[in-house]
Amino acid sequence: GNSVTQMEGPVTLSEEAFLTINCTYTATGYPSLFWYVQYPGEGLQLLLKATKADDKGSNKGFEATYRKETTSFHLEKGSVQVSDSAVYFCALSGRGANSKLTFGKGITLSVRP
Amino acid sequence: SAVISQKPSRDICQRGTSLTIQCQVDSQVTMMFWYRQQPGQSLTLIATANQGSEATYESGFVIDKFPISRPNLTFSTLTVSNMSPEDSSIYLCSARNQGGEQYFGPGTRLTVT
Numbered sequence: 001g002n003s004v005t006q007m008e009g010p011v012t013l014s015e016e017a018f019l020t021i022n023c024t025y026t027a028t029g030y031p032s033l034f035w036y037v038q039y040p041g042e043g044l045q046l047l048l049k050a051t052k053a054d055d056k057g058s059n060k061g062f063e064a065t066y067r068k069e070t071t072s073f074h075l076e077k078g079s080v081q082v083s084d085s086a087v088y089f090c091a092l093s094g095r096g097a098n099s100k101l102t103f104g105k106g107i108t109l110s111v112r113p
Numbered sequence: 114s115a116v117i118s119q120k121p122s123r124d125i126c127q128r129g130t131s132l133t134i135q136c137q138v139d140s141q142v143t144m145m146f147w148y149r150q151q152p153g154q155s156l157t158l159i160a161t162a163n164q165g166s167e168a169t170y171e172s173g174f175v176i177d178k179f180p181i182s183r184p185n186l187t188f189s190t191l192t193v194s195n196m197s198p199e200d201s202s203i204y205l206c207s208a209r210n211q212g213g214e215q216y217f218g219p220g221t222r223l224t225v226t
Binding site: 032034036042043044045046049051089093097098100101103104105106 | 143144156205207216218
């Protein structure tokens, strides 16, 4: 079955530091890949997505590239801000119309001023 | 994108009672889902809400405990029945559009005493 593995957290960074959050997956076929962000006390927001190999999703300074050869979708940002403090979830979805999202465990990012 | 609203945003309920959570999407979507999120945990899919027919439940969730309705394309309800403290959680409504993107509501924070 499908699965998503995220690096262990939490992660604490200073403002303007470089961020990498690792995500690898196991899936049959060619899934779509997503990063979601959950700010304190809120629901999940779709941050970015990629639907095929070598696609790069980007939003709000965050980027992730769909790497089929390494089955990875690592999230990166060149310079984090305090407002980026949140929980980040990597997820995948199969191609079928009735496919379901499979989530990783999530990782908490704290950015200190 | 789709904007999803949920009511209530939070509630404190007594053991043995039931609570119905409402979910409204601002545009027509193909699929709607209900998730549960324990504090500090990832999301667990409860069921897929099917328009005009019985919901499809995931393993470990049953209709008697979590009855779901979806009378039209943009509205769904989840009832948590005969509640116990173990049902204390955040319940999230989610919807997927034709582009395959899945969006989440802000969640309903339920505490059972």
